[in-house]
Amino acid sequence: MPLTGANLQHIKAAYSVRRVPKSAMHTLLMGDLCPRSGDLVLAEIVRLGHHRRIELGNGRRAHLYPGDRVILCYGNRYAPDQFEAYVPEHLEPCQMVAAGGIAARQHSKHSAVKDATEILPLGLLGDDRGRPLNLADWAIPAKKADTCPLTLAVLGTAMNAGKTTTAAHLIRGLSRAGLKVGAAKITGTGAGGDVWLMQDHGADPVLDFTDAGFASTFRLPPETLERIAATLCGHLVEAGVEVLVLEIADGLLQGETAALVTSTWFRQQVDGVLFAAADALGAKAGVEMVRQQKLPLVAVSGALTASPLASAEATLAVSCPVLDKDALTSETVLEILGFAKTLRLRTA
Incomplete structure (x- = not known):
């Protein structure tokens, strides 16, 4: 018709x-x-x-x-x-x-x-x-960056653990430090709320898997997930960003998330992982899983940081910084995360 x-x-x-x-x-x-x-x-x-x-x-x-x-x-x-x-x-x-x-x-x-x-x-x-x-x-054309800027990834326990908010606050802090930040949501279901939030906090450009031609990443094979991730990052690098912030949807036990974070691409690309959790027990379990996978954990954040008591519990349970909104949005966030020297070396 x-x-x-x-x-x-x-x-x-x-x-x-x-x-x-x-x-x-x-x-x-x-x-x-x-x-x-x-x-x-x-x-x-x-x-x-x-x-x-x-x-x-x-x-x-x-x-x-x-x-x-x-x-x-x-x-x-x-x-x-x-x-x-x-x-x-x-x-x-x-x-x-x-x-x-x-x-x-x-x-x-x-x-x-x-x-x-x-x-x-x-x-x-x-x-x-x-x-x-x-x-x-x-879809945007497939692309792979020859060189990679500092790349920080936000993982979490599950849906609504505070991953997007953590990523957005981190973007705000990096932007306040005068850095050009690019962001990507690598996995999930097609919706723009997370993209708009990261844009509002200073990331430019922001891409997601729909830009790579996928309505959703649920049930995609690992090699396709890696191709999506490489393509989105390649386009962000081409745009001249100095730092990449990546959000991976859902939690570590979700199939596609587990496949991506244990992939060769993720290990080679990502310099630091921030882990978002809704409570201290979730933070402790997640940190243990991240470390078992030998991923470069640098901090815990997420919904639990809205509560001083939950933050205190998490601080006792995990041997890494627990960062709230004020810390993430600080213009000294790279120093807090321990990446100031790394960035200077890569941009020199």
């Missing part, structure tokens, strides 16, 4: 599909089709659930109503605090499982959240030859 600009003009296009211009959407493909992760889909909102808004490409969270038509992309989701969801085998009723515009079939959910918003896929969006449009078609 042919599409025109008028057909799509007032349709809300999600953050996850922001790299694909509406001018490339020429056809609506219907019938017995098997969606792939990253395929763009035109869908109708049937019933509102957990997500009552959709994040647009510019970051605005637009209200949704039953009957609204939206442009999403298919993708798997792993979110212990929200949904476990998978790309369906057919164009069948399913759900919008992330505010950034991910279509999938809900498999399980956290008991504290509502069911996902129900959608009716109307068809895959295609090009002028009737071929399905996929995020991979608009």
